[in-house]
Amino acid sequence: MSEASGEGLMFHPMDQFIVKPLFGAGPVHWYTPTNAMMWMMVSVLAIILLLVIGTRGRAVVPSRIQSVAELAYGFIHKMVEDVAGKDGLKFFPYIFTLFLFIVFSNFLGLLPKAFTPTAHIAVTAVLAMLVFLTVTIVGFVKNGAGFLGLFWVSSAPLALRPVLALIEVISYFVRPVSHSIRLAGNMMAGHAVIKVFAAFAPLILMSGIGIAVTPLSIVAITAMYGLEILVAFIQAYVFTILTCVYLKDALHPHH
Amino acid sequence: MEGDIVQMGAYIGAGLACMGMGGAAVGVGNVAGNFLSGALRNPSAAAGQTATLFIGIAFAEALGIFSFLVALLLMFAV
Numbered sequence: 001m002s003e004a005s006g007e008g009l010m011f012h013p014m015d016q017f018i019v020k021p022l023f024g025a026g027p028v029h030w031y032t033p034t035n036a037m038m039w040m041m042v043s044v045l046a047i048i049l050l051l052v053i054g055t056r057g058r059a060v061v062p063s064r065i066q067s068v069a070e071l072a073y074g075f076i077h078k079m080v081e082d083v084a085g086k087d088g089l090k091f092f093p094y095i096f097t098l099f100l101f102i103v104f105s106n107f108l109g110l111l112p113k114a115f116t117p118t119a120h121i122a123v124t125a126v127l128a129m130l131v132f133l134t135v136t137i138v139g140f141v142k143n144g145a146g147f148l149g150l151f152w153v154s155s156a157p158l159a160l161r162p163v164l165a166l167i168e169v170i171s172y173f174v175r176p177v178s179h180s181i182r183l184a185g186n187m188m189a190g191h192a193v194i195k196v197f198a199a200f201a202p203l204i205l206m207s208g209i210g211i212a213v214t215p216l217s218i219v220a221i222t223a224m225y226g227l228e229i230l231v232a233f234i235q236a237y238v239f240t241i242l243t244c245v246y247l248k249d250a251l252h253p254h255h
Numbered sequence: 256m257e258g259d260i261v262q263m264g265a266y267i268g269a270g271l272a273c274m275g276m277g278g279a280a281v282g283v284g285n286v287a288g289n290f291l292s293g294a295l296r297n298p299s300a301a302a303g304q305t306a307t308l309f310i311g312i313a314f315a316e317a318l319g320i321f322s323f324l325v326a327l328l329l330m331f332a333v
Contacts, residue, residue: 238313
């Protein structure tokens with residue numbers, strides 16, 4: 001990252017993504033408690049609280065928190081069953097964990113002053129690489145060499161098949177890249193846009209043009225915030241459903 | 256002097272990368288618009304296809320995000 005503060009703005013819109021140590025200002029080692037680590041732990045704690053408190057009562061008529069836990073469970077369960085098929089349900093705990101971690105990180109990152117772990121490619125790349133490795137290993141264990149049938153489009157004319165195989169192989173290996181960058185890029189872009197508008201908001205204290213600019217930027221922040229709430233959920237949903245699609249490819253590799 | 260030109264090129268390139276945003280907008284709009292026109296013809300089949308809609312939007316949007324990434328790399332990494 002270049003210098004911390006731009007010339008015109010009071011703060012740089014990308015400053016919010018800097019990983020800082022929680023205590024002091026020393027260098028960041030792998031064991032240093034940082035804000036990224038803290039917010040990931042907060043989202044894990046929130047998930048544990050939701051599921052433990054939510055299922056403690058096991059009431060027939062669910063309380064509010066129990067309904068939320070049940071809704072999330074049922075939503076992902078149905079998605080895995082619909083997209084990956086009945087035999088994909090073995091992977092439901094993994095996919096549900098992924099979904100909850102991403103959705104909680106995204107939503108907690110929307111709190112003012114919060115840090116969004118999923119806006120970092122380092123975090124999402126680990127998630128996406130794990131999905132990629134899981135899917136590849138499951139594909140080979142389940143189907144053996146038949147998994148390579150995924151790349152050999154048997155419905156295409158014979159002359160086209162090698163070309164299609166090449167394209168399929170490339171698109172297979174680009175999956176973890178696009179899978180991780182989609183989530184990180186969406187979160188980063190939205191938060192950066194909010195911060196750009198936030199930098200224009202205090203202009204009324206400095207110059208006359210602020211009378212026009214400040215209300216506009218506050219309205220824009222509000223609107224972008226609403227959009228970001230939507231995006232936070234949709235990106236978690238998209239990440240999860242793409243995991244299911246990849247899993248379906250691994251379990252049933254025939255076109 | 257040479258560093259200035261490199262810096263200028265990086266900034267111009269970052270600006271040009273924003274054109275990818277338009278491409279992503281066309282792609283996402285195309286997916287959503289076609290979904291809507293199909294859904295209005297046969298509303299009963301629409302509910303089952305929302306997952307496909309989001310997958311299509313995600314694929315179209317990912318390429319726009321790639322151009323954002325290129326802009327970021329030019330601004331901060333080059």
